[in-house]
Amino acid sequence: MTISQIKAQATKAPYYFDRKTLKFFGQTMSSFKVVTSKSGKVFIYAPMTDHRGVKMGFSIAEFKNKDLLPVTTPRTATTATEIKNYLKSK
Numbered sequence: 001m002t003i004s005q006i007k008a009q010a011t012k013a014p015y016y017f018d019r020k021t022l023k024f025f026g027q028t029m030s031s032f033k034v035v036t037s038k039s040g041k042v043f044i045y046a047p048m049t050d051h052r053g054v055k056m057g058f059s060i061a062e063f064k065n066k067d068l069l070p071v072t073t074p075r076t077a078t079t080a081t082e083i084k085n086y087l088k089s090k
Contacts, residue, residue, distance in 0.1 A: 001042055001063075003032040012067035025059060026050070032059075033080070035087045043071065043087040047080065058083055 007017045007029070015021050022028060026049030035043045042063040048056045060083065061068040077086045 001034055001036070003029055003034055003044060006034065006042070006044060006063050006068075009066055010063065010068050012065070013061075016061070016068050025056075026053065027059065033084065035084055037088055037090040039090065041090055043090070044068070045080070045083050045087065060087070 010016060017029065022031075025046075027046050031046035032044050033046065035045070037043065043060065044063060045058050045060045048059055050056055058073075058080070060071040060073060062071050071087075073083055073086050077083045
């Protein structure tokens, strides 16, 4: 599944990929990565930056039933690789 497919199907979260929302968090559609876990769950994640370009963390959500549900990761997962590996194990 691609981020474009998720955007088209996420009808319960219409503002998640809104231009103003993405701009606020310093993101673009290409910022997002899609991960499918061992159990078949689909997750998306992307780095967030403030208005100065300083990294603030990551947007992480599970795509489920046409919705994007926020996901909390352990504080030890601070890089994109660590988040990807954590989500794959879920």
